[in-house]
Amino acid sequence: MDFEFSEEQKLFRRTASQFAGKEIAPLVDELEDREEFPSRLLKRMGDLGFLGIPYPERYGGSGGDVVTLCIFLEELASVSTAAAIAAVVQINGVAAPVFLFGTEDQKEKYLVPSIRGEKIGSIAITEPDAGSDTASIRTLAKREDNGYVITGTKIFCTNGGIADLFFVTAVTDRSKGSKGIGIFVAERGTQGLTVGRNIKKLGLHGLGTYEVIFEGCRVEQGSLLGDEGRGFYNLMRSVERNRIGVAAMAVGLARAAFGDALPYAKERVQFGRPIGKFQGIQFMLADMAMEIELATLMVYKAAWMDDRGLPCNKEASIAKLYASEMVNRVAYKALQIYGGYGYMMEYPLQRYFRDARVFEIFEGTSEIQRVIIGKELGL
Numbered sequence: 001m002d003f004e005f006s007e008e009q010k011l012f013r014r015t016a017s018q019f020a021g022k023e024i025a026p027l028v029d030e031l032e033d034r035e036e037f038p039s040r041l042l043k044r045m046g047d048l049g050f051l052g053i054p055y056p057e058r059y060g061g062s063g064g065d066v067v068t069l070c071i072f073l074e075e076l077a078s079v080s081t082a083a084a085i086a087a088v089v090q091i092n093g094v095a096a097p098v099f100l101f102g103t104e105d106q107k108e109k110y111l112v113p114s115i116r117g118e119k120i121g122s123i124a125i126t127e128p129d130a131g132s133d134t135a136s137i138r139t140l141a142k143r144e145d146n147g148y149v150i151t152g153t154k155i156f157c158t159n160g161g162i163a164d165l166f167f168v169t170a171v172t173d174r175s176k177g178s179k180g181i182g183i184f185v186a187e188r189g190t191q192g193l194t195v196g197r198n199i200k201k202l203g204l205h206g207l208g209t210y211e212v213i214f215e216g217c218r219v220e221q222g223s224l225l226g227d228e229g230r231g232f233y234n235l236m237r238s239v240e241r242n243r244i245g246v247a248a249m250a251v252g253l254a255r256a257a258f259g260d261a262l263p264y265a266k267e268r269v270q271f272g273r274p275i276g277k278f279q280g281i282q283f284m285l286a287d288m289a290m291e292i293e294l295a296t297l298m299v300y301k302a303a304w305m306d307d308r309g310l311p312c313n314k315e316a317s318i319a320k321l322y323a324s325e326m327v328n329r330v331a332y333k334a335l336q337i338y339g340g341y342g343y344m345m346e347y348p349l350q351r352y353f354r355d356a357r358v359f360e361i362f363e364g365t366s367e368i369q370r371v372i373i374g375k376e377l378g379l
């Protein structure tokens with residue numbers, strides 16, 4: 001057993017941390033005011049090779065492993081959760097299904113430019129009446145001539161406002177249930193595709209989250225990703241790695257909150273002594289340190305298993321579930337340690353607290369992670 005990161009991974013962590021510190025940190029306040037992630041920053045991440053970390057060099061990727069990807073996401077999220085989510089949508093949400101299930105033509109057309117950050121993608125799975133139950137979507141893809149006509153409404157599409165490509169799930173044969181769902185790539189500008197309102201959120205203010213409407217939107221046969229009836233199953237396969245990445249981001253955000261709270265507890269004096277000398281505050285910080293450590297171990301264990309091709313459905317869900325709940329506890333306590341200052345918009349504690357909340361909701365809610373773990377236990 002070896003708990004050390006390789007020299008290459010340690011060096012990469014420094015590179016990722018420098019990028020986040022120098023190029024993202026100065027923009028965090030500006031991002032908070034925008035409700036949109038700037039596409040130029042994704043292009044920059046593409047130029048630096050970050051968006052292609054887990055993909056082979058022949059597609060412009062860096063040929064790295066999942067552990068390295070998690071290091072990148074952790075470092076980025078420790079500075080800006082919005083930036084890390086913008087990146088993970090591109091890396092795991094967009095590129096992964098094309099890499100896993102696309103034809104060589106589709107890889108050339110969609111994977112290569114998305115790794116470079118030249119084409120931004122948005123995932124359009126969720127619908128007003130279909131969230132956790134992704135197989136209950138109503139959006140239809142009707143076969144017509146040499147293509148499909150898509151009709152339906154999607155919501156909560158991250159990066160929808162800056163996207164060139166929309167990866168949309170649609171029913172191809174309702175009688176087949178989850179075996180009658182396909183994944184299609186629709187390009188911005190296609191007739192019948194409308195990017196609707198940017199839905200305001202509690203946190204993640206640096207990101208746009210859009211409604212996307214398909215009204216008789218015609219796409220070519222070549223835009224179908226994988227087999228017609230395998231969309232749902234392909235999606236389930238490609239989200240496994242995403243759960244580990246999301247857990248790594250939760251660790252990054254928790255580190256940021258802890259990193260602010262610890263020195264504050266040492267400096268802030270009340271009743272004649274630093275508040276960190278009060279056992280009530282010490283216990284909070286001890287619990288935070290313990291939980292961050294535990295989540296980190298679980299994230300990198302799951303990533304390590306994924307890198308070895310070992311089945312890690314259960315581990316990915318455990319990492320996602322624990323890290324998501326952990327970051328909420330840590331952000332809550334960090335704000336509490338800051339007292340009134342933590343509640344003020346001038347300090348980042350409120351942003352950590354708001355951003356943390358999403359981890360228990362997207363990429364499979366905490367309840368859905370428990371359902372997955374339960375199934376893995378044979379229940």
Ligand SMILES: Cc1cc2nc3c(=O)[nH]c(=O)nc-3n(C[C@H](O)[C@H](O)[C@H](O)COP(=O)(O)OP(=O)(O)OC[C@H]3O[C@@H](n4cnc5c(N)ncnc54)[C@H](O)[C@@H]3O)c2cc1C
Pocket residue numbers: 089122123124125126130131132133155156157158159201204209358361362363364365366367368371
């Ligand atoms: C900031 C943000 C960004 C997002 N980005 C995207 C995106 O880019 N693309 C996209 O397609 N979607 C996106 N989503 C949607 C996200 O994936 C869904 O919100 C999530 O899957 C939950 O679906 P829902 O919101 O409809 O909740 P529901 O599924 O309606 O769940 C409501 C509640 O019921 C619980 N529940 C549901 N089923 C069960 C069950 N079987 N057992 C126990 N409890 C259950 C849930 O855990 C939850 O507490 C995003 C969401 C957010 C908040």
